[in-house]
Amino acid sequence: MLMPEQVERRRLLGLVSEQVDGFFGRLDGLPVAPDVTADEIRAHLAGYDFEQPLAADAALADALTMLERWSTHNAHPRYFGLFNPTPSFMGVLADTLTAAVNSQLATWSASPAGIELERHLVRYVTGLAGLDVELAGGSFTTGGAEANQTATLVALTRTFPTYGDAGLRSLPGQPVFYASAESHLAWLKIAHACGLGRDALRLTSVDDELRMDVEALREQIAADRAAGALPFMVAATAGTTSAGVLDPLPEIAELCRVEDVHLHVDAAWAGAALLSERLRPVLVGIERADSVTIDAHKWLSVPMGAGMFLCRENAWLAETFRVATAYMPPTPEGIADPYVHSIQWSRRLIGLKLFLTLAVAGREGYAAVIEEQARLGDALRTKLIAAGWRVVNATPLPVVCFQHPALSPGAHGALVEELQRRGRAWISATRLRGEPALRACITSYLTMQADLDILLEELALALAV
Numbered sequence: 001m002l003m004p005e006q007v008e009r010r011r012l013l014g015l016v017s018e019q020v021d022g023f024f025g026r027l028d029g030l031p032v033a034p035d036v037t038a039d040e041i042r043a044h045l046a047g048y049d050f051e052q053p054l055a056a057d058a059a060l061a062d063a064l065t066m067l068e069r070w071s072t073h074n075a076h077p078r079y080f081g082l083f084n085p086t087p088s089f090m091g092v093l094a095d096t097l098t099a100a101v102n103s104q105l106a107t108w109s110a111s112p113a114g115i116e117l118e119r120h121l122v123r124y125v126t127g128l129a130g131l132d133v134e135l136a137g138g139s140f141t142t143g144g145a146e147a148n149q150t151a152t153l154v155a156l157t158r159t160f161p162t163y164g165d166a167g168l169r170s171l172p173g174q175p176v177f178y179a180s181a182e183s184h185l186a187w188l189k190i191a192h193a194c195g196l197g198r199d200a201l202r203l204t205s206v207d208d209e210l211r212m213d214v215e216a217l218r219e220q221i222a223a224d225r226a227a228g229a230l231p232f233m234v235a236a237t238a239g240t241t242s243a244g245v246l247d248p249l250p251e252i253a254e255l256c257r258v259e260d261v262h263l264h265v266d267a268a269w270a271g272a273a274l275l276s277e278r279l280r281p282v283l284v285g286i287e288r289a290d291s292v293t294i295d296a297h298k299w300l301s302v303p304m305g306a307g308m309f310l311c312r313e314n315a316w317l318a319e320t321f322r323v324a325t326a327y328m329p330p331t332p333e334g335i336a337d338p339y340v341h342s343i344q345w346s347r348r349l350i351g352l353k354l355f356l357t358l359a360v361a362g363r364e365g366y367a368a369v370i371e372e373q374a375r376l377g378d379a380l381r382t383k384l385i386a387a388g389w390r391v392v393n394a395t396p397l398p399v400v401c402f403q404h405p406a407l408s409p410g411a412h413g414a415l416v417e418e419l420q421r422r423g424r425a426w427i428s429a430t431r432l433r434g435e436p437a438l439r440a441c442i443t444s445y446l447t448m449q450a451d452l453d454i455l456l457e458e459l460a461l462a463l464a465v
């Protein structure tokens with residue numbers, strides 16, 4: 001039942017390839033966001049009681065129809081959204097191959113190809129980040145949140161020798177860590193999940209440009225120490241979610257050295273800049289990190305979920321995730337089995353989509369795509385200013401936050417709703433310095449100048465409502 005004969009397999013693969021190709025062909029004309037209620041979708045799904053088997057053709061056609069009609073299309077060239085990319089085509093093909101072979105990446109013996117291929121990529125990216133490749137370790141993760149959680153566990157483990165076995169209760173004080181008020185708030189869930197408690201996260205204030213304020217950080221660490229707390233990690237953000245701003249990594253790295261705390265650099269989105277010689281300097285200081293998060297499913301444009309965790313010493317991962325069982329295959333000499341170096345146990349091959357995209361585009365080809373998106377960000381800023389908007393964030397990267405003198409603070413949400421309802425473009429709302437702002441990010445490699453002009457038209461129309 002679960003594996004048709006070859007003739008039928010070929011027919012269905014052909015059908016899916018037509019569906020996928022048709023989707024990419026129609027994409028530009030689709031509404032970027034759906035107009036649908038949960039009740040409508042639930043009424044449709046009520047037709048699936050799974051008692052009568054469906055023909056594969058009908059099931060596939062309905063699945064694509066549902067996804068196409070009832071999704072916000074972050075693959076769309078005018079999705080100016082939340083770091084969700086148009087997936088690279090090689091990435092789409094890679095995920096198909098990955099699913100077909102379905103290799104288990106827990107142990108080397110079960111997937112020598114997959115594990116070596118991911119190791120090769122981790123070493124490549126580690127080298128681009130400027131860490132010592134021979135000493136460093138890392139793994140592919142489901143995304144940035146898992147990578148940041150890994151960082152927290154590693155930092156706790158290497159800072160507090162009793163933490164791993166005796167737990168937080170064995171420590172003489174409350175461990176605390178620091179991220180800027182503009183950081184990605186998965187940190188709160190991580191503090192909760194690690195048993196630190198959400199109060200252990202210190203949200204450090206930011207300067208006028210929304211960068212972590214290093215003086216405030218220094219004072220906060222001193223105050224925490226004076227109160228008996230145990231600072232163990234600073235998580236600097238390279239590319240904040242709201243405003244695409246980069247915390248001052250060299251100054252933070254220096255402070256971490258003096259204070260002897262783990263430096264994590266969360267470059268989930270902006271880490272892609274490592275591929276570009278022109279943009280790489282914005283990440284200067286990353287080479288001093290103890291650990292780094294980079295999401296391949298953001299600016300590297302591979303299908304979700306693909307994050308990466310990198311750290312200065314592979315031994316930290318081995319210490320954090322150690323376990324021995326009778327039933328797992330033995331680890332060959334010189335191999336770092338993923339199940340004893342990461343949070344996941346059974347794991348899919350995640351890296352193939354990055355591997356194939358990089359292999360086929362080449363580093364320079366990939367860099368050219370990223371650089372073009374950065375240029376479009378500059379072009380969008382220029383167009384917005386020319387049209388009377390005020391740009392309220394400062395970053396060399398393609399996230400633009402803006403306000404309009406004619407738009408009252410309370411009206412930003414309604415403008416975004418109206419623009420999304422019209423369906424020709426998609427932007428979001430955020431808050432900066434306590435004030436509402438609109439936010440547009442060039443997140444699709446399909447976006448062109450003409451798409452920016454359509455966005456400007458749509459903004460003018462929504463503003464007039």
Ligand SMILES: *Cc1c(COP(=O)(O)O)cnc(C)c1O
Pocket residue numbers: 083142143144145146148184186237239240241266267268269295307
């Ligand atoms: C997106 C993002 C995260 C969370 O990553 P996921 O891939 O969504 O789990 C963490 N930090 C930053 C800076 C991000 O942009």
